[in-house]
Amino acid sequence: MAKLYVLLSLSLSILAISEQKTPIVITTWNFVNSTITAWNVLKQGGYSLDAIEKGTSICEEQQCDGTVGYGGSPDEDGETTLDALIMDGRTMNVGAVAALRRVKSAASVARRVLEHTKHSILVGELATKFAVQMGFHEETLTTSISKRMWLKWYYKDHCQPNFWMNVSPDPSKFCGPYRTTDDFTHKNYDWLPLTKIDRFNHDTIGMVAIDNKGDIAAGTSTNGAKFKIPGRVGDSPIPGSGAYADNTVGGATATGDGDVMLRFLPSFLAVEEMRRGASPTEAARTAINRIATHYPNFMGAVIAMNMDGAYGAACHGLGDVPFPFVVQDISMDQYKIETVNCSWPLN
Ligand SMILES: *[C@@H]1O[C@H](CO)[C@@H](O)[C@H](O)[C@H]1NC(C)=O
Numbered sequence: 346m347a348k349l350y351v352l353l354s355l356s357l358s359i360l361a362i363s364e365q366k367t368p369i370v371i372t373t374w375n376f377v378n379s380t381i382t383a384w385n386v387l388k389q390g391g392y393s394l395d396a397i398e399k400g401t402s403i404c405e406e407q408q409c410d411g412t413v414g415y416g417g418s419p420d421e422d423g424e425t426t427l428d429a430l431i432m433d434g435r436t437m438n439v440g441a442v443a444a445l446r447r448v449k450s451a452a453s454v455a456r457r458v459l460e461h462t463k464h465s466i467l468v469g470e471l472a473t474k475f476a477v478q479m480g481f482h483e484e485t486l487t488t489s490i491s492k493r494m495w496l497k498w499y500y501k502d503h504c505q506p507n508f509w510m511n512v513s514p515d516p517s518k519f520c521g522p523y524r525t526t527d528d529f530t531h532k533n534y535d536w537l538p539l540t541k542i543d544r545f546n547h548d549t550i551g552m553v554a555i556d557n558k559g560d561i562a563a564g565t566s567t568n569g570a571k572f573k574i575p576g577r578v579g580d581s582p583i584p585g586s587g588a589y590a591d592n593t594v595g596g597a598t599a600t601g602d603g604d605v606m607l608r609f610l611p612s613f614l615a616v617e618e619m620r621r622g623a624s625p626t627e628a629a630r631t632a633i634n635r636i637a638t639h640y641p642n643f644m645g646a647v648i649a650m651n652m653d654g655a656y657g658a659a660c661h662g663l664g665d666v667p668f669p670f671v672v673q674d675i676s677m678d679q680y681k682i683e684t685v686n687c688s689w690p691l692n
């Protein structure tokens with residue numbers, strides 16, 4: 346009996362070693378540089394929160410897909426504003442900013458909210474004021490690219506598409522009941538199609554990381570929906586929606602049609618499903634399914650990871666295009682881009 350026990354515990358510990366998957370980081374889309382940056386923190390024994398902040402920040406600096414950071418997704422007035430969230434699964438503490446104006450480093454401002462306030466979310470102009478108090482530099486988030494994008498939408502596309510409903514004049518025929526407050530001019534503007542940045546309208550970097558102490562953190566950063574009504578806050582900075590982390594279970598993050606997705610707290614739901622024993626893939630599917638039941642045309646994806654470093658994803662509404670996400674863990678020499686097929690059966 347004792348022999349058997351020794352044998353059993355020996356093989357169990359061998360099993361545990363061969364299955365070592367943490368530290369690990371997972372990132373939405375193909376945001377490879379963010380994964381590498383976060384991984385460099387984790388592999389040196391760094392803290393998961395630092396990995397998340399650094400990983401999302403590099404995406405803001407490099408303007409990932411034009412949908413994260415400055416110079417993308419102008420709102421109806423032509424201004425780029427930023428949403429970001431960071432969550433600490435060890436303390437269940439959250440820091441977030443929404444509709445942040447004129448400060449590029451939204452993820453780092455969110456980290457300051459987490460660490461230097463008793464609050465969780467700061468918004469708009471007053472989030473900017475907080476950022477400046479914390480020493481962040483105030484500057485325009487408009488670039489020649491975002492300006493051109495807005496000019497084309499306003500003058501050539503007659504403010505289509507937009508996010509208005511049930512207003513007069515009919516938003517499908519006119520620019521909405523709003524008026525631009527900015528001093529953009531259409532003079533000397535060439536109507537070049539901006540296909541490269543038009544690739545995704547709803548796009549977010551979302552990351553979940555587990556460090557070598559088993560601490561789990563998650564975070565997001567985005568410049569939101571293109572031509573949003575000023576003041577709009579998406580899913581990304583909402584805890585449980587854009588991301589969620591709990592050291593005792595795992596973490597999850599979501600990307601897609603934020604206005605719809607935040608109504609279902611998909612990241613929270615995925616974590617709760619894992620708490621109930623679901624695999625990360627099952628948990629992500631449950632979260633996506635819940636939304637698709639009500640909004641069959643929504644576009645989005647959820648990636649989930651449990652505390653052991655097992656991960657999975659599910660997506661919806663991307664057509665035949667698989668949803669990519671990036672993974673790097675201790676067992677890999679290099680990051681790996683995984684994809685998930687959105688056409689799994691809805692039940
Ligand atoms: C990734 O980072 C490298 C080095 O900083 C840079 O040259 C490259 O353009 C980045 N990739 C993207 C997609 O931004």
Ligand SMILES: *[C@@H]1O[C@H](CO)[C@@H](O)[C@H](O)[C@H]1NC(C)=O
Pocket residue numbers: 667686687688689
């Ligand atoms: C995705 O799943 C659908 C339905 O199961 C299948 O027809 C399709 O070939 C799959 N696509 C890929 C790229 O695996």
